[in-house]
Amino acid sequence: MNAPPSAPVPGSTLEDLYRANHGWMQRWLQRKLGNASDAAELAQDVFVSLLSTPRVFNDAEHARAYLGRMSRSACVDFWRRRRIEQAYLEVLAAQPEHQVPSLEHQAIILETLGQLQAMLERMPKRVAEAFCLAQLQGMKQREIAEQLGVSERSVNKYLAQAMYQCLLLEVELDVSLT
Template sequence: MSSFDNLYRQQVQRYYREHHGWIRAWLQRRLGHGNDAADLAHDVFLRLLTTPRQFESDSHVRAYLGAMSRHVCVDFWRRRQVEQTWLDVLASRPQACMPSEEHRALVLEALQQVHAMLARLPEKVAEAFLLAQLEGLTYQAIGERLGVSERTVTKYMAQAMYQCMLLEAELDEALD
């Protein structure tokens, strides 16, 4: 480990001591549950460890950690929304058709990754992709709906399909 890495770890430990309490309290107020808040507070600092940053002042550290806390909170609610939708689908199925716990967990993880991938796309790109995949619209119909040319829809779909390929590669790698 380099001296920079060691110094940075020490900085993060200091930030943890100084800011963990208010981050956890803030998350607990938003989530209403202490265990989730504790997990997410740790996630904030794990993100800080994995993406080193230099801060100009203590107020800059606090602002950055506050923004990171908001992001992990939003991510948490998105994951919960995807999970609840999946559970609703399962509840509507006959008991005899229920997948195993392992299969349910794999599907939920894949759904969360697809949801995150769509959230990273520009809004119109994601909308074009969903219109094509879920409603089966042609590129011309998508263009009319979005108020863009068919050529632009083709570009949007290429962007979305590229992200799908990256996600598929990540999933294949995770299963190996």
């Protein structure tokens, strides 16, 4: 089966891949997001990601499938960030004006919240539950064990896994700030 003439062939450059796929990707993202500006930004993000982590594709179909998967993932991340941003803005609106952080601090907080959400989603369900019960509700390990129906030793293990993920996030944040 021959690839369409505009499609890249194996071993082609990122530029060829961009030319052959950017248009359809941006149109697809615009239909999903309802906004040309956001779609253009996400399409660029997908190709920047490919620039930083180059891939080799077997054929044009493989490249398009991969780009489609990356586009879907970018959409999910975009909507997740939007939900977090909206919740944060609602909290800010309820604050007295003198307690509202600067725009720079707001941007840092939103980025951190997004990374925290992504970290929680990467964790196994029980680990994330135990972490949230401990950190957000102030529950003790015994209470968490009862709530989750597991042993205290399991809760201890879950919390250790969660703290390890927090340390990785902290290192990631430190690196991004330098």
